[in-house]
Amino acid sequence: MRLSTQRTFISKALKHARLSLCVLILSLLTAPVSAFAQTVKVTDINDFSLGSWSGSGDLQNEDIVCIYNLGVSTYRVRLTGTGAGGAFRMTGTGGDIPYEVEFKSGAGSFVALTANAYTGFSGANTVSNSCGGSPNATIRVTARAASLAAVLTGSYSDTLTILLETN
Amino acid sequence: MSEINSKVEIKIRNAFSILRTACFLLFAFLLLATSSQAQISVDNVILRFSAGQRPVQNVNVRNNSNKLGYVTVEVTSVTNPGKNEKAEKSKDLIASPKAFSIEANGVRAVRLLVQSAPIDEERIFRVSFIPQDKGFGDEYVKTQSGRSAVIRVLSGMGMLVFVDPTKPVIKLDWNRSGDNLVFENTGNVNIYLADGVSCPPGSEKTGSEKNTHEKNAEEKAVATAKPDECPKLETKRLYAGQKLELQALSKSTVTYLRSDGGTGDYQKIIIPPGDGSSSGGVSEVNEG
Numbered sequence: 001m002r003l004s005t006q007r008t009f010i011s012k013a014l015k016h017a018r019l020s021l022c023v024l025i026l027s028l029l030t031a032p033v034s035a036f037a038q039t040v041k042v043t044d045i046n047d048f049s050l051g052s053w054s055g056s057g058d059l060q061n062e063d064i065v066c067i068y069n070l071g072v073s074t075y076r077v078r079l080t081g082t083g084a085g086g087a088f089r090m091t092g093t094g095g096d097i098p099y100e101v102e103f104k105s106g107a108g109s110f111v112a113l114t115a116n117a118y119t120g121f122s123g124a125n126t127v128s129n130s131c132g133g134s135p136n137a138t139i140r141v142t143a144r145a146a147s148l149a150a151v152l153t154g155s156y157s158d159t160l161t162i163l164l165e166t167n
Numbered sequence: 168m169s170e171i172n173s174k175v176e177i178k179i180r181n182a183f184s185i186l187r188t189a190c191f192l193l194f195a196f197l198l199l200a201t202s203s204q205a206q207i208s209v210d211n212v213i214l215r216f217s218a219g220q221r222p223v224q225n226v227n228v229r230n231n232s233n234k235l236g237y238v239t240v241e242v243t244s245v246t247n248p249g250k251n252e253k254a255e256k257s258k259d260l261i262a263s264p265k266a267f268s269i270e271a272n273g274v275r276a277v278r279l280l281v282q283s284a285p286i287d288e289e290r291i292f293r294v295s296f297i298p299q300d301k302g303f304g305d306e307y308v309k310t311q312s313g314r315s316a317v318i319r320v321l322s323g324m325g326m327l328v329f330v331d332p333t334k335p336v337i338k339l340d341w342n343r344s345g346d347n348l349v350f351e352n353t354g355n356v357n358i359y360l361a362d363g364v365s366c367p368p369g370s371e372k373t374g375s376e377k378n379t380h381e382k383n384a385e386e387k388a389v390a391t392a393k394p395d396e397c398p399k400l401e402t403k404r405l406y407a408g409q410k411l412e413l414q415a416l417s418k419s420t421v422t423y424l425r426s427d428g429g430t431g432d433y434q435k436i437i438i439p440p441g442d443g444s445s446s447g448g449v450s451e452v453n454e455g
Binding site for chain 2: 039040041042043045046047048049050051052053054055059063071072073074078082090092094097099122139141143148151152153154155156157158159160161162163164165166167
């Protein structure tokens with residue numbers, strides 16, 4: 001009788017082997033990257049919506065992102081806009097609006113970035129490619145009131161490209 | 168007995184039912200955990216063409232967004248690496264294709280080919296995979312009054328590519344005198360020094376607490392120190408002939424992780440307290 005019970009148990013377990021296979025495949029998909037693959041990643045990126053200008057003050061917005069560099073905390077970034085030479089410049093029907101981009105790693109201070117030039121930082125998450133849910137860098141863009149006042153009414157936009165590299 | 172069998176069967180079914188649900192939820196999460204932003208990444212951001220190896224390697228480029236992505240590849244040769252670095256467009260390393268599209272959440276292989284014959288020096292290249300914006304603007308509704316501003320963000324990835332010299336020599340010397348510690352790359356291949364710490368003697372455990380399985384006392388000092396007791400030291404890639412000069416208390420044990428030639432294999436370097444140099448020996452623990 002006991003043998004029969006064991007057979008039943010084994011039979012049931014085998015019946016669901018395909019489910020175990022599914023779990024195994026998912027485990028492999030979510031396994032950490034090999035220690036020998038040098039990987040960097042920037043995630044949690046969002047577009048900047050600076051909103052409408054009220055007629056006074058600057059327009060400013062921030063985005064908190066995750067910078068991951070497997071095993072190494074240092075990295076460098078190059079940001080480019082679509083203006084001449086990669087300049088940070090929004091275009092619209094009523095002219096162009098230059099804007100400024102700053103970058104902050106962790107709890108450090110904001111550093112003004114030069115368009116199309118590399119700037120080195122440290123503080124990348126070296127373990128989790130999602131930063132363990134705690135993003136570790138901030139990008140801030142600012143359009144100055146004087147620049148906004150100099151253009152006609154309308155919609156202005158630009159595409160900002162972030163290039164991330166290891167050192 | 169049949170009642171027991173029935174209970175066991177119910178328990179198994181419940182367990183597998185929970186697993187099946189978890190499995191489905193995980194699949195759903197993986198599918199949804201993608202971005203609408205154009206995010207381009209590569210599997211390996213450091214690539215080495217070893218001496219004697221075929222001059223061709225493939226790189227997998229990924230589009231991590233749920234939209235079709237366009238990418239251009241930019242190859243530059245780096246001179247004066249690590250100092251007044253200059254990057255110039257180069258034909259010594261060819262990327263093919265140079266411009267391409269990748270399906271949403273897709274992967275595409277890009278071939279890198281070293282065109283010229285090896286020379287006496289290590290050559291360094293940067294290969295950038297830059298996302299391209301197409302059709303941006305149409306999706307934004309124009310404002311009727313006032314001035315509104317939107318900036319779309321794309322992300323790309325740059326690779327560091329090393330081409331070995333004809334006869335690669337890997338050699339890292341160090342010299343410690345008082346509170347000064349100097350590393351020098353006296354070979355002709357880059358050496359990356361990372362995760363350096365300088366741990367004072369107070370961070371060591373007493374003899375009775377020592378773990379006999381550990382390899383040596385220096386390693387122990389690092390393993391037992393509290394993070395704030397071991398100041399971090401500069402991380403740097405040392406190219407041929409370059410030095411790294413550090414201030415580290417003479418009584419402290421200095422450890423670094425070292426990777427030669429961009430291989431991605433790390434070894435631990437342990438430098439004991441007191442004056443000395445690499446000619447007097449250095450403890451290296453293979454972490455690979």
